[in-house]
Amino acid sequence: MAPTSTDLQALAQQIKDWGSELGFAHIGISPASNDAHAQRLSEWLQKDYHGEMAYMAEREQLRASPAELHSGTIRVISARMDYLPDAEDIESILGNPDKAYISRYALGRDYHKLIRKRLSQLAEKISAVAGGSHRAFADSAPVLERGFAEQAGLGWIGKNSMLINSKAGSWFFLGEIYTDIPLPTDPPQETGHCGSCRACLDDCPTGAIVAPYQVDARRCISYLTIELKDSIPEDLRPLMGNRVFGCDDCQLVCPWNKFAQTTTEPDFSPRHQLDNSELINLFLWTEEEFLDNTAGSAIRRIGYQRWLRNLAIGIGNAPPSSAAIHALKSQYPVADEMAREHIDWALARQQDQ
Template sequence: MSLPLDFNQLAQHIKQWGQALGFQQVGICDTDLTSEEPKLQAWLDNQYHGDMSWMARYGMLRARPHELQPGTLRVISVRMNYLPPDAAFARTLGNPQLGYISRYALGRDYHKVLRQRLKKLGEKIQSHCHQLSFRPFVDSAPIMERPLAAKAGLGWTGKHSLTINREAGSWFFLGELLVDIPLPVDSPVEEGCGRCVACMTICPTNAIVEPYVVDARRCISYLTIELEGAIPEEFRPLMGNRIYGCDDCQMTCPWNRLAPLTEESDFHPRQYLYQPPLLELYAWDEAEFLAKTEGSPIRRIGHFRWLRNISVALGNAPYQPEIMSALQQRKGINIVLDEHIDWAIARQLERRQQQEITVQQPKLQRLIRSIEKGLTRDA
């Protein structure tokens, strides 16, 4: 006769196994997210999800893990750091000739990395239980991973809506393992944002419309990754050289000043995505795009949106004949892309006029001073 399972001891083992698999922290919570449902409904009612129709389609299922996976009693929440060494935030954002890619997307697709580790964790738990049903999730199903992470004690929800940890900041991925065993739960941690609104004030497009609420329709990450059609013209100049995602709200967060670097080489930048010249990226045909983004989260946006985003960035760059030529050569592929190219060309022409005025100003000033001196002599 087997002894009854000690769930307290098992929970400790799960955390040790999780860390051995490369997760920096493992927490456990129940499935009750009823307090999140009114906030989720208000967010949907305000249309803050934009064109992400699946958000509304699944509705409150997102707050009910036990309905998503019947029989679920606990959620094992994990986090894994992804900040790469020498992230080069300022050097890339400060050079309009380069393309800025969100730091999470410079390496291998995190969905695959975390999901594989979570599956191994589930199998490890299963081998120590008489019977266990589990299911791993990594941003791949209608589940509110951030409230679950907060409930499991991995951190608190910041005003930018991301999870913040006192030791690790917010540069980490989240994943969940839904299980049907009554493990002991962890306690949430105290919020640490206080009166700080740095993330709200730094956002280029004012997407954080109130503390903890992001209007996705204004967010550069949504505009460059999720939005399939035309980027609203009002946001294009504000995007600068950001061609895939945006990290501004994280970069300015005080809790990220001492954030640890990732231990996963999979999240280190691919050479051709690290401080990449815009014109080089723009020159990729579809085959090259697919080849160079294989195994990368960037691949999901497809070649058209890749060119659309870079067209906007080129429009925001200082005038160069090479940029004008590259833009002209891309015309005729797609009507929506053509609209962004035409916008970028118009911006480039404006920049050229500004440059010409800037060059002529000193000459004009010298001429005016010379005339003024002549008039003085004549007087």
């Protein structure tokens, strides 16, 4: 017998309660189509803002078409998990050019697996009581995550392109379950709460927010330090300061983040003092130390050479010191051609100042 709308209402509430037990701060449900966001994605791709992230262009159609990715999908269950850890004060690290700034999301355990596992547990609970076909994602497949989350009432997209929640800011991850159960949907939150504020546009170190709601990834420090495999354009290097893995500036200056909540997830706590380390100390890690210290972390996927590349830029932007020059020279033998070019750049900056 087909479920009644009362059954489906009760199931939607049950899913939200289970979500909360599994550590999610907000669960919302939306229809499985989103033409407005698909159109914006298409414009973004046409402008080449995705740079070398070929996967963004290759599977464009799938991103906004859940049923093509998982047959039968008619609803998207979007979930939010807060990640802001209890860590060293951000301003004190960003303001100290000898320290390495690592974005808050990457200080602890990699979120992809953790969130997908929890969402799979949620999907199993749904299956057990209501059957159906479900699939869980957390930045693990072509899914227009912010667009669906906005549609499910988890927040609204700000000028920095982050999904912002009026009660919780933007320091959170998103994940989804695609389902074929016709659950009742949640109303979207009102959008447009940025008003005349343009703090993120003005404060982005590299001018990557080229217009409200539009990030040219090719200039974004997150892309440069994490996604880009090769040499980082020279003109952008001085602007990166000490940001060596990701960047949080457009969230830091966002007034809505005064409402941000710290995470309750112990796995997102900083490991190996990554929230308060000297650039030089991290740069001097051997490859073995890099692999040991980043096991289970999102940092590991950039590999040792890109780690050296990013840290070399940070050191090139730091005040001159013999310790910096010594460190740069001592890692030269283990650096590949691409990382060496950044070490040369950093040495020239250190010796010129």
